[in-house]
Amino acid sequence: MTQLGYTRLQDELKHLKSVERPSIIKAIAEAREHGDLSENAEYHAARERQGFIEGRVQELEDRLSRAEVIDVSKLSGDSVKFGATVTLADEETDEESTYQIVGQDESDVKAGRLSITAPLARGLINKTVGDTVEITTPNGSKSYEIVTIRYI
Numbered sequence: 001m002t003q004l005g006y007t008r009l010q011d012e013l014k015h016l017k018s019v020e021r022p023s024i025i026k027a028i029a030e031a032r033e034h035g036d037l038s039e040n041a042e043y044h045a046a047r048e049r050q051g052f053i054e055g056r057v058q059e060l061e062d063r064l065s066r067a068e069v070i071d072v073s074k075l076s077g078d079s080v081k082f083g084a085t086v087t088l089a090d091e092e093t094d095e096e097s098t099y100q101i102v103g104q105d106e107s108d109v110k111a112g113r114l115s116i117t118a119p120l121a122r123g124l125i126n127k128t129v130g131d132t133v134e135i136t137t138p139n140g141s142k143s144y145e146i147v148t149i150r151y152i
Contacts, residue, residue: 001067001068001069001070001102001103001105001106002069002070002072002083002100002102002103002106003069003070003071003072004106005102005103005105005106006064006067006069008106009060009063009064009067009105009106010064012056012060013057013060013061013064016053016056016057016060017057020053021053021057024046024049024050024053025050027042027046027049028043028046028047028050030042031043031046063105067103070082070083072100072151072152073151073152075151076151077149077151078128078129078149079126079127079128079149080101080124080125080126080127080128080146080149081101081125081126082101082102082103082116083100083101083102083151084100084101084124084149084150084151085098085099085100085101085149085150085151085152086098086099086100086101086124086146086148086149086150087146087147087148087149088124088133088144088145088146088147089144089145089147090142090143090144091132091143091144091145092142092143096147097112098112099112099113099114099120099121100112100113100114101114101115101116101121101124101125102114102115102116103115103116104116104117119135119136119137120133120135120144123135124146127146128146128149129146129147129148129149130145130146131145131146132144132145132146133145133146
């Protein structure tokens with residue numbers, strides 16, 4: 001993953017541990033004060049939220065411990081690799097779009113970050129400027145021409 005993706009996961013983990021955990025512990029304590037736990041909806045909701053938070057903490061800790069952080073600014077080349085920022089032109093409409101190829105945990109298509117596991121990203125790997133990539137989508141095949149490749 002990129003350094004930005006790694007930092008975002010670290011920030012989420014820190015937020016869960018320092019803000020969400022104490023908040024949910026307080027909510028469970030308050031719900032316990034209301035008496036009978038078997039019919040206490042607040043208590044059950046808080047316990048369910050606690051389970052979600054603890055699961056997410058474990059997932060983030062695991063991903064961060066196994067992460068391989070790649071410094072995109074040190075990459076270069078003429079072909080598309082992980083970390084590349086690629087500008088594509090739709091061959092039907094000539095509409096251009098730009099994506100950075102990133103790790104699965106940091107993808108956000110609306111923000112221009114495309115997961116390395118996405119069909120479009122897999123089709124772009126090892127291609128160069130001027131190459132055409134054909135991707136099968138639910139609406140049929142789409143063809144894109146690579147306009148630029150940058151490593152920033």
